[in-house]
Amino acid sequence: MSTVHDSPAVRSSTAVQLDAFGGPEVLKLREVPAPQAGPGQLRVRVTAAGLNPMDWIMTADAETAARFGLSLPVGFGTDFAGVVDQIGDGVTNFALGDRVFGGALSRSVADYVVVDADGATPANEAHHTPDDVDDRTGATITIAGRTAAAALAAINLSSDDTVLIGGAGGGVGVFAVQLARLTGARVIGTGSATSAEFLSSLGAEPVAYGDGLVDRVRALAPGGITAAMDLHGTETVDAAKELGVPNDRICTITTKLEGIPAGNGSDAAPGTLEEIAQLIAAGKLQVPIAESFPVEQIRQAAELQGSRRVHGKVVIEL
Numbered sequence: 001m002s003t004v005h006d007s008p009a010v011r012s013s014t015a016v017q018l019d020a021f022g023g024p025e026v027l028k029l030r031e032v033p034a035p036q037a038g039p040g041q042l043r044v045r046v047t048a049a050g051l052n053p054m055d056w057i058m059t060a061d062a063e064t065a066a067r068f069g070l071s072l073p074v075g076f077g078t079d080f081a082g083v084v085d086q087i088g089d090g091v092t093n094f095a096l097g098d099r100v101f102g103g104a105l106s107r108s109v110a111d112y113v114v115v116d117a118d119g120a121t122p123a124n125e126a127h128h129t130p131d132d133v134d135d136r137t138g139a140t141i142t143i144a145g146r147t148a149a150a151a152l153a154a155i156n157l158s159s160d161d162t163v164l165i166g167g168a169g170g171g172v173g174v175f176a177v178q179l180a181r182l183t184g185a186r187v188i189g190t191g192s193a194t195s196a197e198f199l200s201s202l203g204a205e206p207v208a209y210g211d212g213l214v215d216r217v218r219a220l221a222p223g224g225i226t227a228a229m230d231l232h233g234t235e236t237v238d239a240a241k242e243l244g245v246p247n248d249r250i251c252t253i254t255t256k257l258e259g260i261p262a263g264n265g266s267d268a269a270p271g272t273l274e275e276i277a278q279l280i281a282a283g284k285l286q287v288p289i290a291e292s293f294p295v296e297q298i299r300q301a302a303e304l305q306g307s308r309r310v311h312g313k314v315v316i317e318l
Contacts (some may be wrong), residue, residue: 044192
C-alpha cells in the first residue's frame with residue numbers, strides 16, 4: 001500500500017481537461033478522481049504549473065496527440081511544482097512534505113499529479129526544489145530548461161563563440177540566452193523591436209527579426225557568428241547559413257531540417273534540471289514570469305502563451 005501523508009480522505013482533484021482536441025476554447029476545469037501513488041511513484045500536491053508551446057501543440061489535433069501517446073479525455077500542461085503528499089512502496093529518494101518540481105506529460109494543471117520517483121522518463125519526473133527557488137519559478141524549469149540545455153549541447157558552445165539565437169525572448173529563449181552566456185559566449189538574440197530591453201536584461205545583444213536580418217547581424221558582429229540556434233522556425237537557420245555558419249553548429253527545436261541538429265529536451269544530459277535549479281538558487285540564472293493566472297483563468301492563460309508574444313513564462317497557480 002502507498003503511504004499517505006496527512007489527508008487519506010483525499011479522493012477528488014480539480015484538473016483541466018479536454019473532451020475534444022483544439023485550442024484554448026476546449027479547456028475545461030473539472031472535478032476528477034485524485035490519482036493514487038503506486039509502487040515506485042509519488043503524488044504531488046501541485047501549487048503551480050508552467051505553460052509551454054508544446055502543451056497546446058500536442059493537444060491541437062488527434063494525429064499530433066497520438067504521437068505523444070495521448071487520447072481523449074486528456075489533461076493539459078506538463079511543468080509543475082508542489083509538495084510530495086503521498087509515496088508509493090519502494091521510494092527512498094523523496095519524503096513526505098518535500099518540495100519538488102518536474103514534468104507530468106499533459107496533466108500538470110491539476111491539484112494532484114502522480115509521477116515516477118526514479119526520474120528516468122522525461123515529463124514523468126520530480127526533482128527536489130532548492131530552498132531559494134519558489135514554486136512559481138520551479139514550475140517553469142522542466143520543458144524549457146531541458147530543451148535549452150539540449151540545444152546548447154548540440155552546438156557545443158564555448159567562450160570563443162558568437163551565437164545567434166532566434167526567438168530569444170520566448171520561454172526556451174530565456175534559458176538558452178542565459179545558459180549560453182554562462183559558457184562565456186557572446187549572444188545575439190532576435191526579437192521584436194519592443195523586446196530589445198528585455199533581451200538586453202537577459203544578457204543578449206538584441207537584433208530585430210524579419211527582412212534584413214543578415215545585414216543587421218553583420219553590422220552588429222562584423223567578425224561573424226560561429227553558431228546559431230533557431231527556437232521559433234527557420235529564419236535564423238537561413239540567416240546563419242548565409243553568414244557562413246556550418247550546419248553542425250546550427251540547431252533547431254521546432255522544425256526538422258536535413259543536416260541540421262535538433263535540440264530535443266529528452267536528450268538533455270542527466271542532472272541537467274538539478275544544475276539549472278541550482279543556478280537559479282544561486283542567482284546566476286533568472287526566470288522572468290510574464291504573468292500568473294488562477295486555474296479558473298486557464299483559457300486566458302493558454303491564449304496569452306499561445307500568442308508567442310509573451311516575454312518570459314506564463315504560470316498557473318493552484
